[in-house]
Amino acid sequence: MASTDYDAEAFFADSDPPPKLDEELRAAQSFIARHAREGRRIVLITSGGTTVPLEKNTVRFLDNFSAGTRGAASAEYFLRSGHYAVIFMHRQHSLQPFSRHYSHSVNPFLSLLELQNDDVATAKGRTELFPSLAAMRPTQETQHVSPQVERRDSTQGPQIRIKTADRACLITILRSYKLIQSLGLLHNISFTTVHDYLFLLRGVSRLMGSSEDENNRPLGRQGMYYLAAAVSDFFLPATEMSEHKIQSREGSLVIEMRPVPKVLKPLVEQWSNEGFTVSFKLETDPQLLIPKARAALQRYGHQLVIGNDLNRRKFEVVFVDQQDEDWLRISQQQTEAGEREIEEDIVDKLIARHTEYIAKSSS
Amino acid sequence: MASTDYDAEAFFADSDPPPKLDEELRAAQSFIARHAREGRRIVLITSGGTTVPLEKNTVRFLDNFSAGTRGAASAEYFLRSGHYAVIFMHRQHSLQPFSRHYSHSVNPFLSLLELQNDDVATAKGRTELFPSLAAMRPTQETQHVSPQVERRDSTQGPQIRIKTADRACLITILRSYKLIQSLGLLHNISFTTVHDYLFLLRGVSRLMGSSEDENNRPLGRQGMYYLAAAVSDFFLPATEMSEHKIQSREGSLVIEMRPVPKVLKPLVEQWSNEGFTVSFKLETDPQLLIPKARAALQRYGHQLVIGNDLNRRKFEVVFVDQQDEDWLRISQQQTEAGEREIEEDIVDKLIARHTEYIAKSSS
Numbered sequence: 001m002a003s004t005d006y007d008a009e010a011f012f013a014d015s016d017p018p019p020k021l022d023e024e025l026r027a028a029q030s031f032i033a034r035h036a037r038e039g040r041r042i043v044l045i046t047s048g049g050t051t052v053p054l055e056k057n058t059v060r061f062l063d064n065f066s067a068g069t070r071g072a073a074s075a076e077y078f079l080r081s082g083h084y085a086v087i088f089m090h091r092q093h094s095l096q097p098f099s100r101h102y103s104h105s106v107n108p109f110l111s112l113l114e115l116q117n118d119d120v121a122t123a124k125g126r127t128e129l130f131p132s133l134a135a136m137r138p139t140q141e142t143q144h145v146s147p148q149v150e151r152r153d154s155t156q157g158p159q160i161r162i163k164t165a166d167r168a169c170l171i172t173i174l175r176s177y178k179l180i181q182s183l184g185l186l187h188n189i190s191f192t193t194v195h196d197y198l199f200l201l202r203g204v205s206r207l208m209g210s211s212e213d214e215n216n217r218p219l220g221r222q223g224m225y226y227l228a229a230a231v232s233d234f235f236l237p238a239t240e241m242s243e244h245k246i247q248s249r250e251g252s253l254v255i256e257m258r259p260v261p262k263v264l265k266p267l268v269e270q271w272s273n274e275g276f277t278v279s280f281k282l283e284t285d286p287q288l289l290i291p292k293a294r295a296a297l298q299r300y301g302h303q304l305v306i307g308n309d310l311n312r313r314k315f316e317v318v319f320v321d322q323q324d325e326d327w328l329r330i331s332q333q334q335t336e337a338g339e340r341e342i343e344e345d346i347v348d349k350l351i352a353r354h355t356e357y358i359a360k361s362s363s
Numbered sequence: 364m365a366s367t368d369y370d371a372e373a374f375f376a377d378s379d380p381p382p383k384l385d386e387e388l389r390a391a392q393s394f395i396a397r398h399a400r401e402g403r404r405i406v407l408i409t410s411g412g413t414t415v416p417l418e419k420n421t422v423r424f425l426d427n428f429s430a431g432t433r434g435a436a437s438a439e440y441f442l443r444s445g446h447y448a449v450i451f452m453h454r455q456h457s458l459q460p461f462s463r464h465y466s467h468s469v470n471p472f473l474s475l476l477e478l479q480n481d482d483v484a485t486a487k488g489r490t491e492l493f494p495s496l497a498a499m500r501p502t503q504e505t506q507h508v509s510p511q512v513e514r515r516d517s518t519q520g521p522q523i524r525i526k527t528a529d530r531a532c533l534i535t536i537l538r539s540y541k542l543i544q545s546l547g548l549l550h551n552i553s554f555t556t557v558h559d560y561l562f563l564l565r566g567v568s569r570l571m572g573s574s575e576d577e578n579n580r581p582l583g584r585q586g587m588y589y590l591a592a593a594v595s596d597f598f599l600p601a602t603e604m605s606e607h608k609i610q611s612r613e614g615s616l617v618i619e620m621r622p623v624p625k626v627l628k629p630l631v632e633q634w635s636n637e638g639f640t641v642s643f644k645l646e647t648d649p650q651l652l653i654p655k656a657r658a659a660l661q662r663y664g665h666q667l668v669i670g671n672d673l674n675r676r677k678f679e680v681v682f683v684d685q686q687d688e689d690w691l692r693i694s695q696q697q698t699e700a701g702e703r704e705i706e707e708d709i710v711d712k713l714i715a716r717h718t719e720y721i722a723k724s725s726s
Contacts, residue, residue: 132445
């Protein structure tokens with residue numbers, strides 16, 4: 001059993017599907033069918049890290065680092081292009097398109113808001129809200145309180161406003177979010193464990209592979225698979241998992257894990273029906289980047305590997321295909337200043353390559 | 364070296380402090396000093412799970428499950444009581460007081476907002492925003508667009524408003540957030556790894572232990588330590604860590620980890636100067652809850668263990684002290700309906716016990 005090649009078929013045969021899989025796939029199917037019918041391209045973007053639970057009642061798990069920036073930013077650029085409907089399959093709580101600009105830590109959303117016509121800074125206001133705090137005096141400037149606070153119109157309660165400085169930016173993001181929603185171009189699916197991820201990836205890629213447009217032409221090459229999720233390399237099969245929290249009194253903890261089955265091969269050969277498939281290779285040792293990207297192309301037979309170094313990934317990536325290596329670099333300074341995102345260039349380049357790939361099949 | 368008791372002293376002697384530790388502690392010190400001077404109680408709340416990196420360039424890490432709900436909710440109730448200033452030491456991106464009510468997934472914040480006087484649903488509006496999408500027609504109801512959209516006043520751009528249904532609730536939360544900010548009652552510190560956590564816990568508890576009020580009385584028993592963070596039991600000392608991403612081609616992955624040093628004993632005996640100390644015990648096997656809570660009290664000599672079962676923790680906990688066990692239960696139904704939070708009762712009970720504890724010393 002403990003062979004290096006625990007293959008995908010054996011994994012799916014041995015494992016129970018996640019409880020809500022059917023429901024998720026039904027929703028995905030109607031999204032895919034609608035856009036396929038309208039002749040639109042569809043990209044499946046996977047994003048964020050997967051987890052490997054170490055116990056059935058999960059307290060501890062192994063995680064792969066990924067905030068999901070690459071996937072969430074790329075989704076926005078695919079949507080913006082006008083050519084793609086996007087299935088955004090992301091780790092629960094990882095960044096999402098549009099809302100990614102306002103996380104808990106960067107730009108926390110409550111700080112964007114201000115109250116008008118509010119008397120929270122007065123003893124009377126505090127008494128209403130938290131009676132226990134009525135006697136305390138503010139220690140910080142309370143910029144959010146307007147000067148008219150003491151003679152407020154008691155018929156009108158406090159009003160919420162977006163701070164002036166943040167308004168223009170938020171309006172643009174919000175309009176984009178609402179527009180994409182109203183056009184029905186974005187479909188979200190979330191996962192947590194590597195187990196959920198594998199079942200969802202198989203399910204969605206099979207649906208894309210078997211969908212047809214109104215003239216009964218398959219989606220096939222019009223589909224793209226942008227596999228940016230940081231998928232665990234190792235996992236603990238359910239049969240080897242401890243029922244309860246692992247106890248720690250007996251000295252060291254030793255965990256032996258098995259390789260996660262490689263599903264890129266069946267995705268390319270069986271599920272996606274010739275979809276344009278892009279995988280990512282993240283390394284910390286620059287020497288390994290190109291050789292490992294080449295090895296993956298060889299092994300799985302897909303179209304493209306995007307290689308990136310952990311510390312340079314925001315301003316440098318390399319497109320590796322069967323023919324050659326194509327470095328994409330943008331200014332590190334502009335990236336760090338928040339003026340540019342490399343995902344815009346990645347997506348531009350990918351769309352061009354995808355167009356070429358589609359053209360090749362029809363010629 | 365590989366003994367079960369890798370003690371705290373050895374850990375701090377062998378490890379480099381996190382880079383921004385001094386800066387963090389200076390900020391905490393001024394917060395603690397101000398409230399100690401004013402004779403206010405201070406509670407240090409730790410919240411969220413810690414990580415254990417498996418590589419120096421972190422791609423993979425072991426994580427402990429915790430969204431940080433207990434800590435974030437408890438912080439609100441301590442603040443609301445009027446008796447405490449709160450140091451909220453939380454895992455980066457875990458839930459925080461007040462903003463916890465609006466996470467990415469539950470109540471995503473962009474969905475609370477609506478646009479008025481906006482023409483994003485018209486072809487003209489789409490052309491302005493994403494020219495590539497101008498030709499598409501909305502597939503979903505666009506409720507956010509007001510009927511006057513076509514004859515909008517072109518001198519006035521789109522306006523953002525909070526949706527009516529969400530406004531009252533958001534106003535209450537926002538007022539509370541602003542009030543606490545203006546009173547300077549809440550101080551945030553964030554950590555990610557267990558290594559950061561240990562250094563910060565030692566630093567902050569020593570500062571609390573050595574602070575004095577304006578009559579030179581030590582904070583001592585007026586301090587509370589509410590250790591709700593889910594701290595890893597095992598870790599990989601820096602000296603045993605791989606420099607680069609662990610390579611996966613050689614079959615199984617075997618990780619051997621060392622027990623994390625127990626810092627509760629030095630916190631109680633050396634750092635906190637008789638602060639009221641509460642630790643948490645989370646188990647999935649109900650048989651182990653009480654015996655393990657008792658063992659912890661015995662070993663560390665602190666005041667209280669709050670025991671909780673992973674699946675019942677939102678409506679049932681048990682207070683275990685040197686004398687007895689005190690079960691706290693609220694309605695499961697009300698909890699699931701979002702009508703009650705057990706943290707309100709936990710904090711009420713703790714405040715009463717803390718008051719007793721303070722009284723005992725002065726008698």
